[in-house]
Amino acid sequence: MFDMHTHILPEVDDGAKTLDVALDMLKQQHKQGVTKIVLTPHVQNKVQKKSSSEYLERFNQFNEIAKKAYPSIKLFLGAEVMYDQFKHPDYDKFIFRGFNKKYLLIEFSVEMETPIVEVLYNLVSKGYTPIVAHIERYAYLSLDDVRQIRKDGSLIQVNSGGILGTDGKVFKRLAHLYLKENLVDFIASDCHNAQFRGPNLVKALKKVPSTFKMKELEESL
Secondary structure, X not given: OEEEEEOOOOOOOOOOOOHHHHHHHHHHXXXXXXXXXXXXXXXXXXXXXXXXXXXXXXXXXXXHHHHHHOOOOEEEEOOEEEOOOOOOOOHHHHOOOOXXXXXXXXXXXXXXXXXXXXXXXXXXXXXOEEEEOOHHHXXXXXXXXXXXXXXXXXXXXXXXXXXXXXXOHHHHHHHHHHHHOOOOOEEEOOEOOOOOOOOOHHHHHOOOOOOOOOOXXXXXX
């Protein structure tokens, strides 16, 4: 089982605050049968505690510890990039490492309406495979917008909390609507700690339609 949106990498953002918390989160993932995890620390977000230039080194250090503690779990490094119209980063630095396609997990403002469809179309045209993080949070998107996003080549992720309703009623309604319309490619935990925002992917998967099938990320050899 694959959890492709997590904040387990310790001491870099509003996710795991310590190494012990991060290992506890891995323990919970292991108990639930999750064997592949992408660590997606925040980028271009005020919750960052460390520069993204440090992420690879910190990932390598954490990965060595994690492999000894949970050898059955394979970790990958990615990022969750906050879109900012005034910043033009080198997105190649933030794609998921270890995959054939240039997967890019990208989030948008919840409050300020953003031309998400256009932004994603432009990223696809540049060779990326965008994954829209927790799309149920962007209530200003119409159902037709979401259909267009997928048609243009982006992938769609919803949070476990959206499925379970722990993130709010509006997000739950939209998450289940997109599932019903077969518009969801991934469900991910977006876990931030070992307690109230802990790994809960398996719990959410029990609440989705039996017809839902998680998309496979294409790993490189």
